Amino acid sequence: MASTSRTRTGRGRGRGGRGGGSSSLPPPPSSTLPLIIEEFFIVIYEDPLVKKALPKKFADYLDGQEPAKVYLRAADCGPRLWTVEVLFDGQGQMYLDKGWENFVITHGVDFGCYVHFKYEGDDVLTVKVFDGTMCRKYYYSDDEDTDDESDDDVKPCIHPL
Numbered sequence: 001m002a003s004t005s006r007t008r009t010g011r012g013r014g015r016g017g018r019g020g021g022s023s024s025l026p027p028p029p030s031s032t033l034p035l036i037i038e039e040f041f042i043v044i045y046e047d048p049l050v051k052k053a054l055p056k057k058f059a060d061y062l063d064g065q066e067p068a069k070v071y072l073r074a075a076d077c078g079p080r081l082w083t084v085e086v087l088f089d090g091q092g093q094m095y096l097d098k099g100w101e102n103f104v105i106t107h108g109v110d111f112g113c114y115v116h117f118k119y120e121g122d123d124v125l126t127v128k129v130f131d132g133t134m135c136r137k138y139y140y141s142d143d144e145d146t147d148d149e150s151d152d153d154v155k156p157c158i159h160p161l
Contacts, residue, residue, distance in 0.1 A: 037061040037119070044113045048104045051087065051095040058119070059094035067123045070096070072103050075118075075128045076138055082106075103127075108137060 037058045044052075066088050071081040084099035109115060112132030117125045129137045 039116065039118045042115050042117070044109060044111055044115065046111075048109045048111065048113070049101045051097045052100060054094045054096065054117070056092055056094075058117075059088070059092050061119075062094075066094075069099070069123065071122075071124045073120075073124060073126050074107055075126050077107075081124065113137075 037055070037060075040055050040058055042052060042054065067086055069083055069085050072084055073079070073081050082099060082103045084103065085097045087095040087097045089095070103109070107127075107129050109129055110131075114130040114134065116128040116130065118127075120126055131137055
């Protein structure tokens with residue numbers, strides 16, 4: 001009966017493998033690396049319609065750019081951008097203000113919701129809304145008119161049945 005032989009490469013496979021395993025670890029954190037805050041959550045613990053504070057680390061990330069407004073885009077609701085005014089309190093805290101209420105109403109943001117933001121650059125934040133059970137709310141829109149900044153004729157995203 002012929003026996004088969006296996007050759008070891010020394011690369012280490014699976015648990016307990018030998019050789020070269022430590023090179024796959026990420027480098028240790030360094031205080032010289034730039035702070036990059038692209039994604040964050042806020043939890044709605046109080047009235048969702050009032051201005052909302054964003055994490056201070058995100059405001060710090062903007063490093064003095066302090067935009068007068070940001071543009072919110074629901075991740076699954078087409079290209080529509082919601083214009084929201086931004087307030088800064090002089091102590092580094094950033095708030096979503098005028099325009100936030102329309103976004104909240106249209107997207108069903110309520111007590112207990114988790115709202116995920118991803119900074120896309122150019123003052124655009126992509127938003128995903130999760131309900132109190134941590135399940136994402138999905139919406140769609142048939143609104144093809146994306147260049148109208150007036151919220152008087154809001155065509156809401158519609159929660160699918």
